[in-house]
Amino acid sequence: MSKFERCPCASKALYHKCCKPFHDGTPAADALSLMRSRFAAYALGLADYIIDTTHSEHPEFSKERSNWKKSIETFSRATNFDHLTIEEFVDGDETATVTFTAHLRQGGNDATFGEKSFFVKENNRWFYKAGEVHCEKANA
Numbered sequence: 001m002s003k004f005e006r007c008p009c010a011s012k013a014l015y016h017k018c019c020k021p022f023h024d025g026t027p028a029a030d031a032l033s034l035m036r037s038r039f040a041a042y043a044l045g046l047a048d049y050i051i052d053t054t055h056s057e058h059p060e061f062s063k064e065r066s067n068w069k070k071s072i073e074t075f076s077r078a079t080n081f082d083h084l085t086i087e088e089f090v091d092g093d094e095t096a097t098v099t100f101t102a103h104l105r106q107g108g109n110d111a112t113f114g115e116k117s118f119f120v121k122e123n124n125r126w127f128y129k130a131g132e133v134h135c136e137k138a139n140a
């Protein structure tokens, strides 16, 4: 991505001033930044970042890293990450939640969904621990 492109997390900020530092290894300061940077990582196909920011207790966590990585990459390639809207962010010292709507398209179909994500902080880093999908649109 060029320096002058907008961040795929839909912040309207430039990528290199938004989620790129997190993708390069800087710990996200809060769960909302982590959530946005994960959305951007999906959009960019940065599977390693998705894996490294997923908590080991998440139901989708897999020790089969190479298969997991492939499935993330396949999902990223098959999906357009059009927009992200944040509905609620409840911050805390060690746990936090972010409720959002991810506006996605897959093969021309609307694949938009809403989720409440649960995050935990361990060793000064935030991790995605669980998610509850709360409104899944039927494919139109």
Ligand SMILES: [Zn+2]
Binding pocket: 007, 008, 009, 010, 011, 015, 018, 019, 020, 036, 037, 040
């Ligand atoms: Zn961003």
